[in-house]
Amino acid sequence: MKVPVKVDGRELTLSNLDKVLYPEYGFTKAEVIDYYSRVAPVLLPHLQGRPLTVKRYPNGVDGAFFFEKNAPQHTPSWVRRVTLPVPGSTKNRETIEFAIVEDLATLAYYANLAALELHVPQWRVSKDGEALPPDLLVLDLDPGAPATIVDCCRVAVHIREVLAEDGLTVTPKTSGNKGMQLYAPWDNRVEPSDYARSLAQRLEKEHPRQIISVMTKKLRPGKVFIDWSQNNPAKTTVAPYSLRARSRPTVSTPLLWEEVEACESPDELVFTAADVLARVDDHGDLFAQA
Structure with a gap:
């Protein structure tokens, strides 16, 4: 089933919203899109200007996945893209056209592709699409x-x-x-x-x-x-507030130093999508200074 929606004035078609992407937890694609939409105010600043690499799980976390750096051919025209050199590419490509996620509509577009994990480098691009030094x-x-x-x-x-x-x-x-x-x-x-x-x-x-x-x-x-x-400029790290493809919809979660200092069990620092939304309500963006 396909559902046409408007997100910040952009037209999107969402599909297979009831597909379960985290079988052990019963977490559906609709819930993935909802999570990313609700966490967007604190997530988007950390994606701003950073070329995106995603891990897509079209059949859920128990199925096959693939990394995607090139913006898909069907990417909407309103998604910002930059073409950057990729020396040493394993696929012998000289350049890649990366997407830059800078608004809620683009984030929702990728969530609908079952791009569960969002990975970005430690550098940004300029308004003209030139790679800037690491920040x-x-x-x-x-x-x-x-x-x-x-x-x-x-x-x-x-x-x-x-x-x-x-x-x-x-x-x-x-x-x-x-x-x-x-x-x-x-x-x-x-x-x-x-x-x-x-x-x-x-x-x-x-x-x-x-x-x-x-x-x-x-x-x-x-x-x-x-x-x-x-x-290394060619490497990426999972973005703060990104979901991870585990048995549960865990999230790369910003921490208080008090939590780090007091931690005595691994379970204390496992946070699901719902946990993170509650933490954002309580603390705002703990990653704001990074």
């Missing part, structure tokens, strides 16, 4: 079992202390999966990837039982890997 530093904390997000929280506190020494204010969020990410505004002092790598290596030396700075999986059990490589 964010991100550190992705990935726990190697049996370590959990509780261990990530302990490492996050260490990182906050070190970044504060350099005058950087850090904002934490869950990944919506098993780890978490830390963000700080960036101002071109050095390449963020170089800075992040040096930071990770320093913290590994200071806390060798807790932290690892290399990707080698056999070295990671029981430790938290600080993935500094997310600052």
